[in-house]
Amino acid sequence: MQTVDAKGFKLPIIGLGTWDLRGRDCARLVEQAIRLGYRHIDTAQMYDNEREVGEGVHASGRRAEVTVTTKVQPTMLAPHDLERSVKASLAKLRLDVIDLLLIHWPNPRVPLAETLGAMAKMKREGITRQIGVSNFTVALLEEATKVSSEPLVCNQIECHPFLDQDKVIAACRQHGMAVVAYSPIARGGAKGDALLEKIGKAHGKTAPQVCLRWLVQQGIVVIPRTSKRERLEENIAIFDFALTDAEMTAIAGLARGERIVDWTWSPKWD
16 A cells, blocks of 8 residues: 655544544445555544444554544543543554544644643553644644654545645655545536546546546545445555646546635634
């Protein structure tokens, strides 16, 4: 499995997103993904499925090879709440350590320095191996990198051809952080797009595979979410072809400001 190096931390370039997966189906899908070659599983406190994700990781028999990410929900970013909730996440996952711990969404009501201080403490205590952020803008990345006492290895953001994220991607690279793309297929929006379908046909691939390839070819980590085994197989079969420079440029031209994930508590986007 290809990896992206972020400050010495090697993050597998494709993972499984588990948003909205629940119960036995979630555990089974995580186990199947790992058996198919996935080495990166993403969950979050807000998803309410950490226990099932942990069950799937254990059932695979390959825990030592898998990077497990979880994310702290925005209501738990005060230091005491963060420490308590992260230890609860570790217990639910039944892991020896969380591989990557992220702030899921920024919370302007809690000073970022305090939150990152607590995140750094979790790393020093061996609760997590690495820390990072999610849904951070350029301005928030500037602040975070200044106040964090530990390296921030990634920023997990919505990223697909229909949304121009060049500014925040450039900021991540400037700070040596990996970009992790959630909703990389635009929640199924790639399927049916005329350009992606045409390019896919030329390579014997589907439009979603072209979408994922476009991202990983830029060194962006992708965590597509699916509930179907056949999609698990399709999403990981993107390393046997390459897009041309002309195709990469044409796909970039699809950006039309189409943001799928946007909440009342979202930061002011770039």
